[in-house]
Amino acid sequence: MLKAIRIHEFGGPDVLKYEEIPESQPGPGEVRIRVVAAGVNPIDWKIRRGYMELPLPMTVGSDVAGIVDMVGQGVDSFRPEDEVFGKASAGQGGYAEYTVVSSTQIALKPSSIGFIESAAIPTAGLAAWQSLFDIAGLERGQTVLIHGAAGGVGTFAVQFAKWKGAYVIGTASSKNAEFLKSIGCDEVIDYRNQRFEEIVSSLDVVLDTIGGDTLERSWGVLKPGGFLVTTVASIPEGVPEKYGVRADRLMTQADGRELAQIAAIIDEQKIKPIVTTVLPLTDARKAHEMSETGHARGKIVLRVAEDPK
Ligand SMILES: NC(=O)c1ccc[n+]([C@@H]2O[C@H](COP(=O)([O-])OP(=O)(O)OC[C@H]3O[C@@H](n4cnc5c(N)ncnc54)[C@H](OP(=O)(O)O)[C@@H]3O)[C@@H](O)[C@H]2O)c1
Structure with a gap:
C-alpha cells in the first residue's frame, strides 16, 4: 500500500483526501517512480473542481521528481535508481509515494538541483x-x-x-x-x-x-x-x-526529450526553477488554496519523502 492524495468527488479543497491505496505495477513502456517531490499546478485544482470530466476516484497531481523504482517491459532508457522528473499520468497523479508513468514523459533530473526544484519544472x-x-x-x-x-x-x-x-x-x-x-x-x-x-x-x-x-x-x-x-x-x-x-x-505535450533539454540548460546555470513554497504532502489542501488565489509567485511544491541525499 502507498499514501496518496485522492479525490472521490469534484469540489473545493476539502475533497482532497490523504489515503492508502494499492501499489500499481509498471506496464510495457512504463516506469514506476518513488516520488520525492510533487509540483503543484493550477490544472490540479481545476481537475479537482471538475473542469474536466475525468474518472473518479483519482490521485491528484501533474508533476513529480523522484527515483525510478521499477521499469516495465521494453524500457531501456531508464533503470532502477535513476533520479528523474516528469509529468505524471492522468488519473495516476503525482501527489503519491509512488506513481507509474510512460517512460517518454520523464527525463533524468538536472544534477545541479534537488528533487524539490526538479518537481517544479514539468508542466x-x-x-x-x-x-x-x-x-x-x-x-x-x-x-x-x-x-x-x-x-x-x-x-x-x-x-x-x-x-x-x-x-x-x-x-x-x-x-x-x-x-x-x-x-x-x-x-x-x-x-x-x-x-x-x-x-x-x-x-x-x-x-x-x-x-x-x-x-x-x-x-x-x-x-x-x-x-x-x-x-x-x-x-x-x-x-x-x-x-x-x-x-x-497551447496544449502542453508531456515530452521527455524537451525536459532533458531544459535540464541541460539548468545544469549550465542559465535558468533555475523558482520555488517559493514547500509543503508536506499532507498539506495538499493548503497548497491548492494558495494556487487558487491566482497570485502565487513561482512554484509551490509538495515534499512527499525526505531527499535521499
Ligand atoms: N494549456 C496548457 O497546457 C497549460 C499549461 C500550463 C498552465 N496552463 C494554465 O496557464 C495559467 C497560468 O499557469 P501558472 O502555473 O503560471 O499559474 P500561477 O502560477 O497560478 O500564476 C500566478 C501568477 O499570475 C499573476 N497574475 C494574476 N493575474 C494577473 C494579471 N491580470 N496580469 C498579470 N499577471 C497576473 C500573479 O502575479 P501577481 O501576484 O503579481 O498578480 C501570479 O504570479 C493557468 O490557468 C494554468 O492552468 C495551461
Missing part, C-alpha cells in the same frame, strides 16, 4: 518552452510580452526568453517588479495601475497565461505577422486575421 517549464519556441518560434533579438510573468509558467518563460536573447517585457503586480528584473525581465508593467497596450506596441510575440480582458487587449500590441500564444483560452474566430497576426492555444 510549467514545458508550457513555457512549447509556447515560446515550438509554437511562437521566438528568436534572438525579438521582443516578447509575457502576461503573468511572476507565475509558474511566467517565471520559466521570462528566463527561457532571456536565455534565447529576446527583449523581455512582463506583466505583474508591483510587488513582483524587482524580482522579475532579477530573473531576466527588461521591463515590468504593473497590470493593476498601467494599461500595457498604452505602453508597448509592434511586439513579435505575446505569451498570455491570464486570458479574458488581458487576452482581448493583447491583439493590438503585436506587429503584423506577430504571434500570440495563450495557455488559457480558445482563439476567437477571425480575430487573428483581423489584426494580421498568428495565434494558437
Whole structure:
C-alpha cells in the first residue's frame, strides 16, 4: 500500500483526501517512480473542481521528481535508481509515494538541483518552452510580452526568453517588479495601475497565461505577422486575421526529450526553477488554496519523502 492524495468527488479543497491505496505495477513502456517531490499546478485544482470530466476516484497531481523504482517491459532508457522528473499520468497523479508513468514523459533530473526544484519544472517549464519556441518560434533579438510573468509558467518563460536573447517585457503586480528584473525581465508593467497596450506596441510575440480582458487587449500590441500564444483560452474566430497576426492555444505535450533539454540548460546555470513554497504532502489542501488565489509567485511544491541525499 502507498499514501496518496485522492479525490472521490469534484469540489473545493476539502475533497482532497490523504489515503492508502494499492501499489500499481509498471506496464510495457512504463516506469514506476518513488516520488520525492510533487509540483503543484493550477490544472490540479481545476481537475479537482471538475473542469474536466475525468474518472473518479483519482490521485491528484501533474508533476513529480523522484527515483525510478521499477521499469516495465521494453524500457531501456531508464533503470532502477535513476533520479528523474516528469509529468505524471492522468488519473495516476503525482501527489503519491509512488506513481507509474510512460517512460517518454520523464527525463533524468538536472544534477545541479534537488528533487524539490526538479518537481517544479514539468508542466510549467514545458508550457513555457512549447509556447515560446515550438509554437511562437521566438528568436534572438525579438521582443516578447509575457502576461503573468511572476507565475509558474511566467517565471520559466521570462528566463527561457532571456536565455534565447529576446527583449523581455512582463506583466505583474508591483510587488513582483524587482524580482522579475532579477530573473531576466527588461521591463515590468504593473497590470493593476498601467494599461500595457498604452505602453508597448509592434511586439513579435505575446505569451498570455491570464486570458479574458488581458487576452482581448493583447491583439493590438503585436506587429503584423506577430504571434500570440495563450495557455488559457480558445482563439476567437477571425480575430487573428483581423489584426494580421498568428495565434494558437497551447496544449502542453508531456515530452521527455524537451525536459532533458531544459535540464541541460539548468545544469549550465542559465535558468533555475523558482520555488517559493514547500509543503508536506499532507498539506495538499493548503497548497491548492494558495494556487487558487491566482497570485502565487513561482512554484509551490509538495515534499512527499525526505531527499535521499
Ligand atoms: N494549456 C496548457 O497546457 C497549460 C499549461 C500550463 C498552465 N496552463 C494554465 O496557464 C495559467 C497560468 O499557469 P501558472 O502555473 O503560471 O499559474 P500561477 O502560477 O497560478 O500564476 C500566478 C501568477 O499570475 C499573476 N497574475 C494574476 N493575474 C494577473 C494579471 N491580470 N496580469 C498579470 N499577471 C497576473 C500573479 O502575479 P501577481 O501576484 O503579481 O498578480 C501570479 O504570479 C493557468 O490557468 C494554468 O492552468 C495551461
